[in-house]
Amino acid sequence: MVLYGSTNSGHSYKVRSFLLLADIRHEYRWIDLGKPRAERSPDFVAASKFGEVPVLLDNRQALCQSNGILIYLMQKARRFSGHESERQAILEWLSWEANRIWRTQTIRRSGAGYRPCAPCLAGVILTMLSQH
Ligand SMILES: N[C@@H](CCC(=O)N[C@@H](CS)C(=O)NCC(=O)O)C(=O)O
Numbered sequence: 178m179v180l181y182g183s184t185n186s187g188h189s190y191k192v193r194s195f196l197l198l199a200d201i202r203h204e205y206r207w208i209d210l211g212k213p214r215a216e217r218s219p220d221f222v223a224a225s226k227f228g229e230v231p232v233l234l235d236n237r238q239a240l241c242q243s244n245g246i247l248i249y250l251m252q253k254a255r256r257f258s259g260h261e262s263e264r265q266a267i268l269e270w271l272s273w274e275a276n277r278i279w280r281t282q283t284i285r286r287s288g289a290g291y292r293p294c295a296p297c298l299a300g301v302i303l304t305m306l307s308q309h
Contacts, residue, residue, distance in 0.1 A: 178196070178201065180204070182207065182230045183209070191243050199250065201250070208230050214228045227241055251267075
């Protein structure tokens with residue numbers, strides 16, 4: 178597996194955390210979000226449907242959207258999937274969290290005058306995640 182991600186991205190952080198915690202072998206390819214999208218590595222540009230990280234390559238299949246990737250990994254690796262009675266709660270938490278990240282990013286971007294991916298969520302989200 179190959180994970181395209183960035184240390185400035187909370188969305189990437191979630192997927193990388195899963196891979197590391199579940200001990201899944203993968204290659205991590207760091208994408209410089211400070212570069213214009215067209216100048217990022219051609220393999221990433223080809224794999225990334227929305228031009229964003231994270232993207233997980235598995236058997237030539239390019240998966241995007243962090244929570245979609247988490248659910249894929251959960252099913253494939255049979256890790257962190259919880260008991261059947263907990264599945265709905267897992268989906269609820271993933272949906273709750275996606276909305277929180279989106280809002281935080283939007284607030285940061287508007288504060289930064291809508292520069293493309295203002296040092297993303299780094300400060301805010303990574304700090305938040307590290308505290309839990
Ligand atoms: N909904 C997507 C959001 C991904 C996203 O916003 N990624 C940002 C980094 S945190 C990105 O790659 N931005 C690229 C850019 O702005 O050029 C997910 O959950 O994966």
